Amino acid sequence: MTSMDRNVGTHDRPQFWRVAQRCCLIAASVDIAFFAIFLVLDSPILAWVNVISVAMYGFAHFAYGRRLNWLAGWLVWTEVLLHAALGIILIGWDSGFHYYLLMFIPALAVTMTVQLAVIALILLWLYYVGLYAIALYYPPIQPITEPALIGVNLFNLTIVFSMFSYLGFFYVRTVSSAHRKLNRLASTDALTLLHNRRHLTELAETEITRAERYHKPLTLLLIDIDHFKLINDIFGHVKGDEVLQHLAQLIRLELRQHDLIGRWGGEEFLVVLPETDINTGEQVAERIRVAISRYDWSQNLKKDLAVTLSVGLSQLGENETLTRLINRADKALYASKSAGRNRVTAL
Template identity: 40%
Template sequence: MPPSSPSPAPTTRVMSGGMSRGAFWLMLRRLALFAASAELVYLAVFLALGMPAMALACAVGSATYVVAYVLMGLRWNHTAVVLMWAEVLTQAGVCTVLLGWASGGHYFLLVFLPAVAVSRSPRRALAALIFLLAAYLCLDVLAHRAAPAYALSPASLTTLRWLSIVVVFGMFTYTARFYTRRVQDAEEQLYDMATTDSLTGLWNRRQFLQLTHAEIDRARRHGTPLALVLADIDHFKLVNDQHGHDTGDQVIRHVAGLMRGQARGGDLMGRWGGEEFVALLPMTDGTGALEWSERVRSRVEQTPCRPDGQAVEVTLSLGVCELLAGQTLDHAFKNADAALYAAKNAGRNRVCVAPAALPAQPPAAEVHRQAAAAPGDPRPAPSIAG
């Protein structure tokens, strides 16, 4: 079933790389916290190795990332990015020069690659990639031509390198999951926009028809009944004229919600257009569809719409058609539409059934309801057309 309320329209501009601005800065802000935490881990490791100068550098790096996090919260995004670039380049250079290539400090340059890949400007992205590649190659040449300033044991170098690998893997995993989740969210939003009516959240006409064809095939395979219902809000133009189009929209949402409230798990509900709705009821014959439609009609009649606290009385006319063996969907819609017009012509606020779905005798519920109508009731009891 479609969602109970229409999906909100996207409010952020989409970047050329496929991420919205807000999503990109949210990801970068979280990465800043991740990096600040990683720097504290490095600080502890360097203190354990008896390298207070490197530990101090890590403390400064952690503080830098925290500042960048705060700046992004204040929307000083570009200043924050400059700080993060400067910190990563400095950290990678210091670790590579002082500790050697085997320390793994150069891996941190790779962290920029996902962020660069979703840059809004292809030229800036290309320039950043060339800069990163040049910096990486320079560090490689420098590390292999000059001996490291600190002569660490192989075990210490292995510890630092593995720590670098773990941190970089963690950042790449986070960014990959973040991108994947955003793509999934975008796909779901596009699906909702393509298949549901934005005002009511019901299926739109095209999606309803696609799902209906599948239900018809299923009903014919299993030999089960299937019914189609068309519904139209009575005197809707008068509602718009007297109360305005905003109230008219609220009335449409109101009726859609009431109809959805009567739907079972497998029922299909759609907005056919304007103030008209459509429902497909699997495992339901003409009698069952009549009873269902009467419940909907009664519910709408007894539940006024209250926009801004003002009661707006609403009624609904419905046309019912059972899909018989060999009957096409177009034929069923014509029959349901004819039944709907019969309900309108008979005075509105009633349910009529197409002749093809008319039972031999009125259903017990209908007979009981007509008999229970109070004498002198100015509203005629709903009838079965045909």
């Protein structure tokens, strides 16, 4: 096993390894209970095996905490394989110690490549069948009473059932979290954390439909940073990105909670103002323009920087599409730039 193989999962599956670490504590607690049970059942070999098992799970827990996942994995595998074999050989198949071998199936799927997981599953199946064959043809070395055997079986079944349930809920939460993250990434601009163009287009179409249905006004603002190329050329693209990030936050502060804002292009932002006519929209645009022009950029960027905006806005007309509405706002924006920039124009 290479060092790269040993560290697989340390960074890409941190949640799984944290769950594995917690499972070590659960398993150690179960083995402590088994120590007492087998002392009572007069099976000293299995009783003291559980002491060794507790120590192995303790070391595995420590290894997981130090991100030595390969070492922890070997300790857990060794403990379960040997413990299952000893339990079956000493007190029989009906003890249910073979249930614990099934716990490896989801772990193999998560921690290995498909090819290695298939090989490991085949070996696990052969081991499982081998133990069954031993139990079938050879009587247990230290048999216990039938009621005690049933009790041990139910105890093992309960533990494995509980741990499978825990893992099942963990996987459901993990998948749900991953879906939410993917949806967020698919709809959010990575730099500004605003809506991206595709998602904002969908939201704007919905707002236009609502505005037409209820005969409500809707105004759109198209905002562009003046001379943004010069900001990049003089201060560098890193500072340019910081300007975009701070600008997005500042614009958001000037809007209502239900207003929509997204990054439309490189240095362009699109704002959708539901239930807002052109006059009110012009006031909002002017408030944004003034807030940006008066903002002290040196407090965040450590640079003496002047940032201004040009804004074009348009109000939704009867039976007007989003494309036509944006085109009119774009013409208004062009008029603002032609007139000297740092101004608001409505069309």
